[in-house]
Amino acid sequence: MNRRLGALLLLMATQASAEIPEAERRSGYHDMGASVQAMQDDDMANPAMLWVLDGEKLWAQRQGAAGRSCADCHGEPSRMTGVAVRYPAFSESASRPISLDQRINQCRTEQQKAPAFDYESRELLSLSALVAMQSREHKIAPPDDPRLRTFLEAGAATFNRRQGQLNLSCAQCHEDNRGKRLAGATIPQAHPTGYPIYRLEWQSLGSLQRRLRNCLIGMRAEPYAYGAPDYVALELYLMKRAAGMPFEAPGVRP
Amino acid sequence: MTNALIRLPRSVKRGEAFEIKTLIQHPMETGFRAGTNGTTIPRDIIEEFLCTYNGVEIFRMKLSSAIAANPYISFHTVATESGTLFFRWTGDNGFKVEETARIAVA
Numbered sequence: 001m002n003r004r005l006g007a008l009l010l011l012m013a014t015q016a017s018a019e020i021p022e023a024e025r026r027s028g029y030h031d032m033g034a035s036v037q038a039m040q041d042d043d044m045a046n047p048a049m050l051w052v053l054d055g056e057k058l059w060a061q062r063q064g065a066a067g068r069s070c071a072d073c074h075g076e077p078s079r080m081t082g083v084a085v086r087y088p089a090f091s092e093s094a095s096r097p098i099s100l101d102q103r104i105n106q107c108r109t110e111q112q113k114a115p116a117f118d119y120e121s122r123e124l125l126s127l128s129a130l131v132a133m134q135s136r137e138h139k140i141a142p143p144d145d146p147r148l149r150t151f152l153e154a155g156a157a158t159f160n161r162r163q164g165q166l167n168l169s170c171a172q173c174h175e176d177n178r179g180k181r182l183a184g185a186t187i188p189q190a191h192p193t194g195y196p197i198y199r200l201e202w203q204s205l206g207s208l209q210r211r212l213r214n215c216l217i218g219m220r221a222e223p224y225a226y227g228a229p230d231y232v233a234l235e236l237y238l239m240k241r242a243a244g245m246p247f248e249a250p251g252v253r254p
Numbered sequence: 255m256t257n258a259l260i261r262l263p264r265s266v267k268r269g270e271a272f273e274i275k276t277l278i279q280h281p282m283e284t285g286f287r288a289g290t291n292g293t294t295i296p297r298d299i300i301e302e303f304l305c306t307y308n309g310v311e312i313f314r315m316k317l318s319s320a321i322a323a324n325p326y327i328s329f330h331t332v333a334t335e336s337g338t339l340f341f342r343w344t345g346d347n348g349f350k351v352e353e354t355a356r357i358a359v360a
Contacts, residue, residue: 039326042275047324050257050279203281203323 020175020189022244028188031179032254036200040252048129048198048250051122051205055130058123064114070127073111077130084132085140085247088236090147097151099232101128101207119226125205129196132249140193140247142239151229155237158230164221173215185254190215191242192235194251201254208235211253256280256351260341265358266333274305274313275328278343278351284319300345303327307357308337317345333359 029037039045059070059077074080087100098106104127105116117124142148159170173182174190181187195208202210209231213223224230259277266272278300285297297319305313312331341353 044259044261044275044277045326045328047277047279047326049259050277050324053257053259200322 019241020178025191025242025245026189027191027193027245027248028253029194029248029251031186031188036252036254039198040194040248046198046250046252048196048205048252051126051129051196051198052133052250054122055126055128058127059130064108064112066111066113068112070107073107078134080131080134082135082138082141084128084135084249085138086143088232088239089143090145096229097148097232097236099209099227099235100131101209102227102232104128104131120207120210125196125207128207129205129250132196132247135247136249138247140239140242140245142236142243148236151233152236152240154230155233155235158234159237159241164216164219166219168219170215190238191245192238193242193245194248194253196249197251197253199253205250208238256349258341258343258351258353260339260353260355262339262355262357265360268333268335268359271330271332272357273328273330274339275326276303276341277324277326279324280343280345280349282317282319282321282323282325286319296346298346298349300325300343300349302342302344304342304344305329306340307331308335309340333357335359 029040043049056077062069062072084100087103088097091098091106101119101124104124108114109116162169170190173187177187178189179186192208196205197211198205209226212231212234216223257279261275263272280300281298282300283295283298285294287295289295299319300317303315303317304311313329315327317325336357336359339355339357343349343351
């Protein structure tokens with residue numbers, strides 16, 4: 001085989017696996033303007049803190065038929081340190097991985113005996129922001145759990161599969177064209193380091209699944225229903241792809 | 255209950271300028287957007303923000319539809335004496351939030 005062809009095949013092979021090496025992983029934070037970075041850097045300017053305040057109130061409220069608060073069982077929110085960076089995680093009762101939002105709702109329904117919060121509701125976002133914030137500066141550390149393997153593979157396949165009317169894959173934008181411009185925005189590497197985020201475009205806090213929904217609509221693909229196993233598998237893969245990166249939730253994004 | 259965050263230094267030297275930062279939860283609905291059924295979503299904004307320092311007005315701001323949700327306002331004033339800063343946000347639909355913060359001047 002001639003050397004040029006060999007090099008080309010090697011290039012294609014690396015493109016197919018296409019995972020960004022740890023040293024080159026870069027948070028979307030670095031792709032945004034200085035003024036948005038300043039909002040994230042200062043808790044007084046970061047509107048997500050308004051949700052965290054609600055989260056603190058909810059944490060302490062006795063709710064549901066069990067009449068227990070999160071605090072009654074878990075103590076201070078700081079006891080959640082290091083939790084968000086290892087979600088999604090495998091749930092015995094669901095027999096599949098669940099997101100942090102779903103884990104919180106599991107405690108709502110099973111422990112508090114209260115109705116689950118709706119996805120993207122102020123309550124669920126507030127609690128997940130509070131829990132996520134406890135892991136700031138911690139490295140993303142997906143669980144090394146063999147039960148997750150097939151789900152992880154499914155997430156990776158979704159990430160690399162062309163879909164939608166534009167026939168694009170996530171990888172084409174976020175790996176092959178990362179750092180380039182798309183209609184005024186720099187294409188980030190798509191790391192889930194800051195979720196839930198306060199997005200200026202939303203004028204609100206939103207989950208990673210809401211962000212993924214935006215990208216799917218942009219590709220003219222059909223978004224999944226919130227909480228769908230497909231989203232959780234994608235989240236799982238995104239966390240693995242971002243392993244070792246410092247967590248920065250709740251982040252701010254344009 | 256509306257969440258509001260206020261930050262200022264706990265103590266300042268007399269005659270020195272210090273920064274006051276405020277952040278408040280509010281949708282700042284412009285009054286220009288159409289809802290799902292085509293009708294206009296009524297305006298719901300904060301119209302005015304006021305700050306007094308021991309009863310003396312030191313900052314007042316008119317807000318408009320062009321200001322984003324959850325307005326962040328920061329400004330400076332000069333430390334004169336220890337006392338109370340009073341903050342008031344007022345707006346559409348009888349919106350009114352009042353907060354106070356203490357400042358020690360050495």
